[in-house]
Amino acid sequence: MKNKLLKFYGEKYDLKKFEDNVSTLDIAFLIYDCDNNYYFNKGDLLGEKKPNQILKIIHDYNKKYKLKITNFYPVCFCDKTLVIAFKTDNINSNLNKYKSNQALCKYKFLIEYHQNNFETMFVSTTIKNEIKASQKNKKRYFIHEKIIKKYIFTSKKRKKDEFKSLLNNLIPNKSSIIDVSCGDNSDIFPLALKKKYKVIVGNDICINYLNTQENYEVIYTNDDIEQNLIKEGSYDVSFCKNTLHHMSNLSNINNMLQFLNRISNEIIIVEISNPLEQGGLPKFLNKYLYTWFLKDLGRFFLNNAQFKNIIEKNFTNHKIDYYEFSNILGKYMIAKIVKEKK
Secondary structure (H helix, E strand, C coil): CCCHHHHHHHHHECCEEECCCCCCCCEEEEEECCCCEEEEECCECEEECCCCCHHHHHHHHHHHCCCCEEEEEEEEEECCEEEEEEEECCCCCCCEEEEHHHCCHHHHHHHHHHHHHHCCCCCCHHHHHHHHHHHHCHHHHHHHHHHHHHHHCCCCCCCHHHHHHHHHHHCCCCCEEEECCCCCCCCHHHHHHHCCCCEEEEECCCHHHHCCCCCCCCEEECCECCECCECCCCEEEEEEECCHHHCCCHHHHHHHHHHHHHHEEEEEEEEEECHHHHCHHHHHHHHHHHHHHCCCCCCCCECHHHHHHHHHHHCCCEEEEEEEEEECCEEEEEEEEEECCC
8 A cells, every 4th residue: 555645745745756866765854054055874875665654754863963053844755755845953963964066976966956946944033933933932832831731721712612613613524635735733633533524734834833742643734825836726724823913914825725726626714803993901911911921923914804805815716705703812703615617
């Protein structure tokens, strides 16, 4: 039986296929840093036979090879081997390090292809700042997750059961779903499993958030939602929660919404209404909990009218239904968007 990850990347991503053989393993990892260095294990690419979960591999490699992997993404297929890139910040690894022009001949075509086609991955200022903030404030997010949410803003106060019930009604009985910016949140995963989805994907640009996830029935990815190789129509459903206000401008929001429209037939968007306009506790929490304590960079908040205007401009000829949800953190705007059948 074909490996689950190979099948997933082969079906969902538009990856170039080379006939060259670079490994006897199912997945090989092209490890590199921002200084144009590539890392090998005794001259060979690291790799795995029949891997199940990329996040576990990253955890193991970080520990074993003294790496600090910050991003990962698929590059290509070489013969039957899937090549995934690992970007590391650490230059003190115990792996062999080569400049791109010094690598073994059999890998030069792969490195050249990677440099020519993926050099701009994760380089936008917004993305760099998001990743840097997530790395710098890991302990604060741990406190938020394990103490503040657990004992202060409890599930009951956040009306978590009510929200799950609403999502359960919004998520259709289909086959594939992606949460495009899941972070450390797993709202939709148990619901999708209960509805017997065959492909469940949790994506986030910040790998530190993904590292808190532990559901081995979910495939986790680290794609930039504005720049990736995901095929058109790859998913039945896309889910996007509290992501719009992390975009740096309206153009970025429009790009992201068009990405959702390209890869899926149904879209569910959940977005906090502008806490500065809500006032009261939502405004206080935004200022002191999210901005001051967690160093959250999201600033591009929308009110209800702006939210609907952006949705309707990006999804013409779609069926759109709006919903609202409120809890101790504030009011949430929800849109369910369905492509009209031609």
